[in-house]
Amino acid sequence: MHTPHSSSPPGNGATAAHQGQREGSPAPDPIVIADWKARLEATPEAIRALLDAAVAEAGPALADHFYDRLLADARAARFLTIEQVQQRLKPSLQRWLADLLSARVGDIDALWATQEHVGHVHARIGIPVDLVGRGARVVKQELYARLRALAPDADTALEATVTAGALLDIALESMTSAYARSREIAGQIDGSFRLFSLIQNVSTERERQRALLLGWENALLYTLTGEQAGDPQGLLLSRSEFGLWFLHKGLASFGDSAETREVTALTTRIDQLLLERLPHANDIAARRLLLDEVRELAGQIRSLVLVMFDGIGDLESGRDALTRLLNRRFLPTILRREIALQANTGRQFALLMLDLDHFKDINDTHGHEAGDRALQHVAALLVDNTRGSDYLFRFGGEEFVVVLGSVGRSESLVIAEALRRAIATSPLKLGEGHEVPLTASIGVALQDGHPDYERLLARADAAMYHAKRTGRDRVVEASDGLPVPPGAMLLGG
Template identity: 45%
Template sequence: MSNMLINEWRTLHADTPHQMRQDLAAFVSARASALAEYFYQQMLMDKGTEVFLSHKRVEEHLKPSMCLWLERIFDASPDVDIDALFALQRHVGEVHARIGVPVELVARGARRLVTRILSEYGEDRAQGDDAMAAVRFVTDTIGIPVEVMASAYSGSYETGARADEAYRLFSTSQNLQVERERQRAALLAWETQFLYEVASGTAARALPLLGESEFGLWLNHKGAAMFSDENERADIGREIYQIDHVLLPMIRLSRRRNSELTEVVHNIKTRAAQIRFLLGTVFERLSNLEIGRDVLTQLLNRRFLSVILARETRLSRAKGVTFAALMIDIDHFKRINDDFGHHSGDVVLQHVAALLLNVVRGGDYVFRYGGEEFTVILVEVNLEQAAAIAEKIRGRLAEEQIPLPEDRRIRTTVSVGVACFDGHPDPARVVDLADKALYRAKTLGRNRVEMA
């Protein structure tokens, strides 16, 4: 498939008169901005594009990229690199798959773009056989790249779908008894805090919301992947909504009547018990599978990173909250392996993994990204909060002496790059930004936190 399209693209260039290619290249280059604007106007006519497109994003980011794309595919240089153009189309298709842009919308916009170019190019520029050659060249110069994108899109989408299902299965493979008790404890901790605040007369507006508690964060993020039946999650969500938005506000109204206050508190406790029951049925239904885990550290492996980024991006858009990525690298890790041996290096990796799990919250995600690098996805945080967590990780590790075999100890540090999701349609961008910030932290001397 790939070789066939590359050869077809080369043949198209070879069979089209060079002067015509130059004329079309100059024509498209001069009108690139207007053509790009027309392309996105066609896409924005579909209301479904609101999730990943906006007029501001088109104007600031996408239109300039589209102009560059048009100039590249119509490039009439004698040494144009078809292989590089092909690779670019594959990359664009994979990005569209990550963003979730329906491939049919891209194809529709491209089809209308062909019509627009040919209409504006006009019959006065080409007659007879030349006109037919121009039609073929414009149609295939846009059609072949779109076909390459569609092929890459399909492959990436299927891979993502398989990874998403695998992650759902993986989320059930954790030690279910431990996770079940942890979340029962988190729910009980919220209930205990709530009862204490009521007993001490805390103002109703300051009462802790269950949806924003440690349990609420876990449920909305990690826990969401465990629910194959959306009705289960909806049932728990309704109970939480009743507690947070109906019963807790009633506390203020019932302050002066002890009997009413007692009834409201009883209703909240009853609903909390119902949540515990519903959660218990979910855990009982799940099987203990062992997939998708880094063998050494027992963290998530990067196989699921794209799945989590896509999930958090959808949640961010739906709820208006944001998330952050930390890219963490153990400083001078090669020296540890060289001086103490690879077994000691493994011990250090396990120690860092355990520290990360200890510092972050239950709803956050910790991945072994590869080698001595880790990735943390922090949910519902802004850039400053994420940077504070990153600094806490860096400081904690710098203070510790890691025990090694043969009664030896070692101190080590980490460099951290921090980036916050900025609404960009490509979920992978936040990790790329954090990785650039990590590179800056290492360049500036290591053992530091840098923000994108």
């Protein structure tokens, strides 16, 4: 995945997103590095050989014990599947142990970088740190038993055990440090997002959501006072424009509060009433009674939403200066939340990665001002052709990201195709009747339950790259067989 900087550039001048540099990691902790070096320098070759033999012989069994213990905890089901464990994670754990216990002093920088990476991934996914500690404890116990069985005498077994324990502890210390830093940064950004205006004009958005809720009520009134009651699935508040906005944006903006919890409970209650009673409301009187109850609950929701909007104070800026879309600072926050929402509710979401075709030619032929106008024009098209519950980001340069909440495969592809068509049929109008044709290549990746948002971003990126390679102006769905784009990197953190 292309590496984002902390915010999108105002214009498009030096905007090759594929040339981004990975966000810098902190320098290695000198105390950890010194301890690591001292431990490795003090390890005799005979002990190294014993450690190598133990890992070579017991590696598969150690991996089995580690993941058996983790999978016994119900929390691990959110992060691990049997297929992942068997095909990828067990071999990775064996390699990790072999690299750690056979390392030399010259390998320390690489070892530290590995623990940094693992710690950041664990934090990004949200694996409980105690699960990792429990697995490490199991590995130690099994490894110590194997060392005692292989050692020629008790003194050698003791020295090998102490050495192995120290190396594992140093690695876990480095990993935990990276985990803590990553979680702290994520927490700060998530906190900022609570204060960040997803809404450019608070009063306008408040009235818009009030109107959407009233519109849903009017549609319900029309249906319930008609000859036929209709299908309750099409009347659910949670599936309305207001309901989707509240689920994907309202909760993220206002956070966990008494008001948001009450709105959630009232929405659930309304949906339950419609599902349980509407199919049996065979006369106008029964439907009117149901309508009165639902409208009373909806009135409570309106009051609570007004209270939440009134509580918004000064909000931090988090928009791209040129397009006024969200900048990528909050993309990890949104993706983590959508992944958690999918895990808790089963509602899938999709990510679209969109890149303007031949954007450099626009800059070279018409100037950077025209390029900036093209970006603003496409941003407006994205706003006009997506739902209020979707998130729109300028990812960098001529790249955009769209997060579609509560969609399946077919719906995400339909929306992506509609965006492609809207861009292709809406050229940028310059002065004196000149027009600049625009097209976009779009990659679509549907969330499949994997807890790491980096994987979803990488899949959408690969699909977009394939769309560009195979002719541009097209939509490509992510699949496992697509090649990784050249120069692709992780977001980091």
